[in-house]
Structure formats: C-alpha cells, structure tokens
Amino acid sequence: MLDTYTGIVQCDGYTVYKPLANSGGAEGIVLTFCWSHLRRRFVEIERSNPAPTAKEALSRIAQLYAIERALRGRLAEERRQGRQAHMKPLVAALKTWFEERLKILSSKSPAAEAIRYGLNHWDGLTRFLDDGRIEMDTNSVERIQKAVAASLTLNSVSIGDLYYELAYVRHEGADDQWREVPPGDLLVSSGN
Numbered sequence: 001m002l003d004t005y006t007g008i009v010q011c012d013g014y015t016v017y018k019p020l021a022n023s024g025g026a027e028g029i030v031l032t033f034c035w036s037h038l039r040r041r042f043v044e045i046e047r048s049n050p051a052p053t054a055k056e057a058l059s060r061i062a063q064l065y066a067i068e069r070a071l072r073g074r075l076a077e078e079r080r081q082g083r084q085a086h087m088k089p090l091v092a093a094l095k096t097w098f099e100e101r102l103k104i105l106s107s108k109s110p111a112a113e114a115i116r117y118g119l120n121h122w123d124g125l126t127r128f129l130d131d132g133r134i135e136m137d138t139n140s141v142e143r144i145q146k147a148v149a150a151s152l153t154l155n156s157v158s159i160g161d162l163y164y165e166l167a168y169v170r171h172e173g174a175d176d177q178w179r180e181v182p183p184g185d186l187l188v189s190s191g192n
Contacts, residue, residue, distance in 0.1 A: 008032055008127075008131070008133070008134060030127065032124050032128060032134050033121045033124035034125075034136075035064065035065075036137035036138065037137075038061070041110075041118075042054040042058050043058065044110075045110045048110075049110070051109075051110075051111050053101055053111040053115075054111055054114070056097075057094075060093075063090055064087055064090060064091065064094075065136070067082070067086045068083075068136045070082070076131070079132030080129075080130065080132035083128065083129045083130075083132070084129065084130075087129060088129050091126055091129060095119070098118060098119055099119070101115055102115055
C-alpha cells in the first residue's frame with residue numbers, strides 16, 4: 001500500500017512504523033515522532049511516583065510547547081526559522097541533559113526508560129525543527145479521531161468512511177488551508 005509513497009509520516013513511536021522508513025520510492029518515507037508521546041511518559045511518572053528527573057523533563061518540554069504555541073498559525077518557513085532560533089538550542093540542551101541523566105539513574109527506573117524512549121526516537125522527534133510543515137506532536141489528529149470515534153457507532157460507518165472523515169492534507173504554501181482527501185487518494189506526496 002505504501003510501495004510508491006514518498007514523504008513525511010508523522011506518528012507515535014510504535015515499532016510498526018519504523019519499517020516504513022526503509023520503504024517507499026527513491027526518497028523514501030521520513031518518520032517524524034510525537035513529543036506528546038514522550039511527554040506522557042514523564043507525566044505518568046509524576047502521577048505515580050514523582051521524581052526530580054521527570055519534573056525537570058516536563059519543565060523543559062513545556063518550554064518547547066510554549067514556543068510552539070507562539071509560532072502556531074504562521075507560514076511554514078516562519079515556523080522553521082522560529083524553531084531554529086528559539087527551540088533548537090533548547091532541544092540540543094535537552095538531549096545532553098538526557099544523556100547525562102542516564103549516567104546516574106538506575107537503568108531500570110521509569111525515568112531512565114522514558115529517557116531511552118526519547119533518545120531512541122530522537123531523529124524523528126527533532127525533524128520538526130527543520131521543516132515548518134511538520135507538527136511537534138500528533139495531538140490535533142488524535143483529537144479529531146476521538147471526536148469522530150465518539151460520534152460514530154460500529155454499524156454506521158465503514159473504515160473507508162472513517163478515513164475519509166479524518167484525512168486532510170495541506171495545500172502547498174498555505175498552512176491554514178486544508179482539503180478533504182478521498183480514501184483512494186490517502187497516500188499522496190506533499191503538495192498534492
């Protein structure tokens with residue numbers, strides 16, 4: 001199904017997506033991962049057994065989200081420039097901090113596991129810094145999925161109908177313009 005697709009696939013860190021990066025055409029598929037999924041790991045630690053590492057990680061990730069909120073709604077190139085200027089240094093510092101924390105944390109601790117998750121997905125987590133079209137997380141899509149799923153019953157919609165309702169692509173060069181994509185056209189390269 002994705003044999004000829006090339007472009008960006010934004011997803012969580014679920015392992016089923018990783019083989020996609022080795023498929024596709026000459027340029028292949030580029031995976032970008034979701035910061036919210038990384039953040040949730042630290043939130044879970046804070047809820048169950050608060051730890052200084054989790055608290056600090058959440059604080060650092062919150063700084064990134066604050067900058068992203070300020071950039072939301074701008075053109076892709078403006079977002080990229082803003083991310084490069086304001087977020088890239090914070091993201092680099094976060095990676096260094098993660099690596100330093102791993103040296104002192106128990107390897108089996110939940111915080112170490114969360115950090116390893118982040119570092120194992122680092123390339124995909126940081127791609128949004130270089131491309132203003134890429135979202136920092138998949139939250140907007142997940143909200144749409146939840147809303148659609150909540151309003152549907154199993155007997156009233158086919159999977160194809162569900163995809164038709166959820167699949168949207170951006171018009172090239174216009175971050176705020178979206179169009180609906182029929183199920184047969186779901187796998188299109190950017191700009192189509």
